[in-house]
Amino acid sequence: MSVRVALADDQALVRAGLRALLERHGIGIVFEADSGTALLAQLATQPVDVVLSDIRMPGMDGIEALTALRARGDATPVLLLTTFDDSDLLLRATDAGAQGFLLKDAAPEDLRDAIARVAAGETLLQPVSTEPVRARYRFHDDSAPTETFSEREVAILRLLAGGYSNKEIARSLFLAEGTVKNYVSTILEKLGTRDRTRAVLKAITLQVI
Structure with a gap:
C-alpha cells in the first residue's frame, strides 16, 4: 500500500515539484497545505501516514504546527524540511516531537527512503549533513567532552x-x-x-x- 502523505509548504511551486517527485516514486499526496494552520485543519479530517512539512512558513510555521499537533494527541510522524539556518532549529523540532529532518537539497531517493522509514516508525537523523550542522548550528553547550570516545x-x-x-x-x-x-x-x-x-x-x- 502506498504511503499517504500530507504536504505543507507555503510555496506552490515547491509543493508541485514535491508532489510530482513523490508520486513518481509511488507515494500518494492526500492533501497540500500552504501554512501550519491549514495543515492542522485538514489533518483533523484527513488522516495520513506521514506529514512532510517545511519549517519556515508565514503565520504558524512547521514546528509550531507540530507542537499543536502533538498537544491535541495526534502522533502522526512528521518529517521536516530544513536548510539548517536557525541556531535552535534541531532542538526545537526534536522537543516538539519531530521524527526526522531532511535537507531541502536532498536527493530524490533520500526523500523517498526518509518518508518510508518515518512511516515505519523510525526516527531519522541520517540525512542530516554534518558539515551544515557544524557550520550553522551551535549546541547550547559548546564545551568539548571531558572524555574521549573509542x-x-x-x-x-x-x-x-x-x-x-x-x-x-x-x-x-x-x-x-x-x-x-x-x-x-x-x-x-x-x-x-x-x-x-x-x-x-x-x-x-x-x-x-
Whole structure:
C-alpha cells in the first residue's frame, strides 16, 4: 500500500515539484497545505501516514504546527524540511516531537527512503549533513567532552544517527543487545545528554562523528 502523505509548504511551486517527485516514486499526496494552520485543519479530517512539512512558513510555521499537533494527541510522524539556518532549529523540532529532518537539497531517493522509514516508525537523523550542522548550528553547550570516545563508541553513535535501535545496532556490530545498551548509557554520560537524539546532535557539533 502506498504511503499517504500530507504536504505543507507555503510555496506552490515547491509543493508541485514535491508532489510530482513523490508520486513518481509511488507515494500518494492526500492533501497540500500552504501554512501550519491549514495543515492542522485538514489533518483533523484527513488522516495520513506521514506529514512532510517545511519549517519556515508565514503565520504558524512547521514546528509550531507540530507542537499543536502533538498537544491535541495526534502522533502522526512528521518529517521536516530544513536548510539548517536557525541556531535552535534541531532542538526545537526534536522537543516538539519531530521524527526526522531532511535537507531541502536532498536527493530524490533520500526523500523517498526518509518518508518510508518515518512511516515505519523510525526516527531519522541520517540525512542530516554534518558539515551544515557544524557550520550553522551551535549546541547550547559548546564545551568539548571531558572524555574521549573509542572507535566502537563512535561506530555506535553513527548508527544512532541513522535511527537504529539497540537491537539493530547489536545485529550490525555483532554484539549482545545488553552490551549495546551499556555503550549507549556510557555515550550519553560522556556527552552529558539525557537522550539519544541530543547525544547525536552534540556529537555532530563537537565533531565526534
